[in-house]
Amino acid sequence: MSRKFTPKVVTGNALIEGDAVWLTEDDRWTREMSEAELIEDEAHAQMRLLFGQSQPSVVVGVYLADAKAGLNGPEPTHFREDFRTRGPSNYPHGKQATA
Amino acid sequence: MYSYSEFDEAFVRERVSQFRAQVERRIDGSLTEDEFKPLRLMNGLYLQLHAYMLRVAIPYGTLAPHQMRQLAMIAERWDKGYGHFTTRQNIQFNWPKLKDVPDILDALADVEMHAIQTSGNTIRNVTADHFAGAAADEIADPRPVAELLRQWSTDHPEFQFLPRKFKIAITGSPNDRAVTKAHDIGLRMVRNEAGEEGFEVIVGGGLGRTPMIGKVIREFLPREDLLPYVEAIVSVWNLLGRRDNKFKARIKITVHEHGIEEIRRLVEDRFTEIRPGFSGVDQEVLAGLEAAFARPSLPERSLGGFESAYTNDPVFRAWSDTNVAEHAVPGYGIVTISLKAHGKTPGDASADQMRLMADLAEELGHSEIRISHEQNVILPHVHKSDLPRVHAALKEAGLGTANVGLASDIIACPGMDYCALATARSIPIAQEIAERVDELKIEHEVGHLKIKISGCINACGHHHVGHIGILGLDRAGVENYQITLGGDGTESASIGERAGPGFSADQIVPAIERLILAYLDLRESDSETFIQSYRRLGPAPFKAALYPETAEKERADAA
Numbered sequence: 001m002s003r004k005f006t007p008k009v010v011t012g013n014a015l016i017e018g019d020a021v022w023l024t025e026d027d028r029w030t031r032e033m034s035e036a037e038l039i040e041d042e043a044h045a046q047m048r049l050l051f052g053q054s055q056p057s058v059v060v061g062v063y064l065a066d067a068k069a070g071l072n073g074p075e076p077t078h079f080r081e082d083f084r085t086r087g088p089s090n091y092p093h094g095k096q097a098t099a
Numbered sequence: 100m101y102s103y104s105e106f107d108e109a110f111v112r113e114r115v116s117q118f119r120a121q122v123e124r125r126i127d128g129s130l131t132e133d134e135f136k137p138l139r140l141m142n143g144l145y146l147q148l149h150a151y152m153l154r155v156a157i158p159y160g161t162l163a164p165h166q167m168r169q170l171a172m173i174a175e176r177w178d179k180g181y182g183h184f185t186t187r188q189n190i191q192f193n194w195p196k197l198k199d200v201p202d203i204l205d206a207l208a209d210v211e212m213h214a215i216q217t218s219g220n221t222i223r224n225v226t227a228d229h230f231a232g233a234a235a236d237e238i239a240d241p242r243p244v245a246e247l248l249r250q251w252s253t254d255h256p257e258f259q260f261l262p263r264k265f266k267i268a269i270t271g272s273p274n275d276r277a278v279t280k281a282h283d284i285g286l287r288m289v290r291n292e293a294g295e296e297g298f299e300v301i302v303g304g305g306l307g308r309t310p311m312i313g314k315v316i317r318e319f320l321p322r323e324d325l326l327p328y329v330e331a332i333v334s335v336w337n338l339l340g341r342r343d344n345k346f347k348a349r350i351k352i353t354v355h356e357h358g359i360e361e362i363r364r365l366v367e368d369r370f371t372e373i374r375p376g377f378s379g380v381d382q383e384v385l386a387g388l389e390a391a392f393a394r395p396s397l398p399e400r401s402l403g404g405f406e407s408a409y410t411n412d413p414v415f416r417a418w419s420d421t422n423v424a425e426h427a428v429p430g431y432g433i434v435t436i437s438l439k440a441h442g443k444t445p446g447d448a449s450a451d452q453m454r455l456m457a458d459l460a461e462e463l464g465h466s467e468i469r470i471s472h473e474q475n476v477i478l479p480h481v482h483k484s485d486l487p488r489v490h491a492a493l494k495e496a497g498l499g500t501a502n503v504g505l506a507s508d509i510i511a512c513p514g515m516d517y518c519a520l521a522t523a524r525s526i527p528i529a530q531e532i533a534e535r536v537d538e539l540k541i542e543h544e545v546g547h548l549k550i551k552i553s554g555c556i557n558a559c560g561h562h563h564v565g566h567i568g569i570l571g572l573d574r575a576g577v578e579n580y581q582i583t584l585g586g587d588g589t590e591s592a593s594i595g596e597r598a599g600p601g602f603s604a605d606q607i608v609p610a611i612e613r614l615i616l617a618y619l620d621l622r623e624s625d626s627e628t629f630i631q632s633y634r635r636l637g638p639a640p641f642k643a644a645l646y647p648e649t650a651e652k653e654r655a656d657a658a
Contacts, residue, residue, distance in 0.1 A: 013146055015125075015126070015197065016126070016196055016197050016198055017150065017196055017197075018146055018147070018149065018150035018151040018196070018197070019149065019150065020148070020149060056128070056131050056132050057126070057127075057128040060132050060146060061132070061146060077576070078576050079515075079573075079576070079577070079578060080148075080515060080573075083148060083515060083516070083524075084148055084149065087149055088149065088193075088516035088517055088526075089516050089524060089526065089527050090444045090447075090516055090526045090527065090530070091179070091444075093149075093179055093193075093194065094149045094150070095149075
């Protein structure tokens with residue numbers, strides 16, 4: 001039996017601002033992780049990753065990050081990805097400033 | 100200080116205009132990220148967790164007031180109103196936008212600054228003793244030599260594609276404040292038996308994944324041989340260095356694998372070969388640099404104002420005792436401005452604070468400013484009678500904390516609050532430890548103690564040479580903090596030893612508190628510092644304080 005696939009989101013940083021962004025089901029890049037497409041199939045994840053990586057004039061450093069389903073959409077499972085949804089802990093800068 | 104020549108000015112401007120065109124081509128899609136990345140890194144531009152980060156060089160940590168004001172302007176106009184001074188004596192801006200970076204670089208060039216060779220596999224900013232030119236224990240100001248090395252290494256055609264980055268540190272004092280033994284090359288000014296000035300050359304030091312104390316490759320190098328000798332070291336390593344494995348590419352591994360004797364033989368051979376090519380032009384340049392870095396004239400003045408404030412104002416007295424070091428000229432002091440207010444981010448200064456420090460340097464400090472690798476700001480030449488005014492102004496701006504060299508004067512890298520390489524956060528741990536020792540009101544009693552925190556194995560926070568080092572790791576998806584004990588970054592350098600299992604983010608501050616309190620119980624006298632107690636007693640009693648349950652169990656088992 002193959003190992004169970006951990007759900008993923010496609011994420012990277014916006015080219016101009018460097019801000020964290022996630023790929024949505026309708027092919028947009030969103031600044032809110034909850035709007036991202038939660039990918040539950042490995043083959044589909046690879047297709048979406050390639051799609052994300054094919055847009056170098058919009059997004060930089062695209063990769064697949066582990067995620068889980070939450071009440072309002074995908075949520076991070078690792079603290080690094082959690083920090084990327086908010087910003088630094090020493091100042092109210094980054095996404096948490098506009099939230 | 101040094102002023103740009105026409106050549107420097109033209110070179111820096113040309114690099115800015117090249118980078119401006121590269122950014123335009125990246126944004127319009129003509130360059131891919133793979134093509135652009137090495138170009139942006141050559142100009143100090145990183146992509147971090149939440150934004151780009153621009154690392155600006157502050158050569159050997161020396162800044163003029165108008166440069167500090169320009170950094171403040173950049174912070175306000177293109178960033179979020181602050182800058183972060185680093186353990187490499189540089190400044191980092193955490194929030195620039197890609198399209199603005201060429202304008203920022205132009206604004207830096209306006210004040211003879213740049214971000215060249217602050218990244219990539221090149222010779223990086225040469226760091227120096229932050230008390231250079233002022234220290235009472237100094238043989239000579241190391242900055243003219245540091246500037247000579249900067250000119251030699253900038254855009255050096257042989258050394259633009261080194262196996263890995265390369266860092267040189269220099270000190271002119273026997274008391275090593277520049278951590279020379281933890282650099283690829285460390286240079287310590289010494290005198291030989293004939294009384295001539297030269298350098299002890301140390302090679303192969305470094306922290307990171309494989310921490311090493313540097314080894315002496317030449318006990319006495321005459322001053323005029325410095326450039327050819329350093330060039331010989333870098334060129335030997337350039338050929339031998341392990342380009343097959345990034346983790347084994349630094350010169351510390353090359354020295355470790357080949358042995359210092361073999362490296363010395365190769366370097367001396369190479370030195371003999373290239374020495375005749377150095378015609379003495381470098382020594383003429385150096386003589387000019389020495390004039391440029393001459394100490395300002397420091398007239399003798401009355402100490403009246405200082406003595407009455409020292410007697411009557413206990414807050415001033417505490418600050419003066421802690422933050423002001425002995426100057427070579429009687430009546431003057433070296434002021435260290437702490438960027439470590441309890442609970443604040445180590446090394447951060449707001450634009451307003453930068454401007455205030457620039458004003459104070461200009462009015463009362465002979466227009467000189469230094470940045471220390473310990474992430475503080477130095478006013479190297481302040482007359483003692485001006486100290487009460489300096490202190491009052493600093494206090495009002497949140498810069499009057501009297502903690503230099505104490506438990507809350509913590510070095511911390513940006514960690515996972517910013518850095519894409521980090522495995523855990525550093526800043527909140529530093530903030531919590533500083534707040535806790537402030538609550539306990541014990542740091543003046545504890546005395547000299549260096550706590551250093553890195554958020555990953557690359558050790559930007561120098562944790563290996565902290566008396567207490569803290570390394571943040573990711574253990575099964577949770578932040579975990581490992582403690583090392585007994586490190587030392589000075590002339591008696593040593594690498595700290597791991598104390599035992601790591602602590603969670605909740606447990607690390609109480610663990611540090613137990614350690615500090617245990618030291619207070621263990622020390623022989625008030626004058627025995629933490630590191631002295633540790634060296635006298637060894638790790639056992641400190642480990643017992645860190646892991647009381649294990650210690651308890653061992654006692655029970657022994658009984």
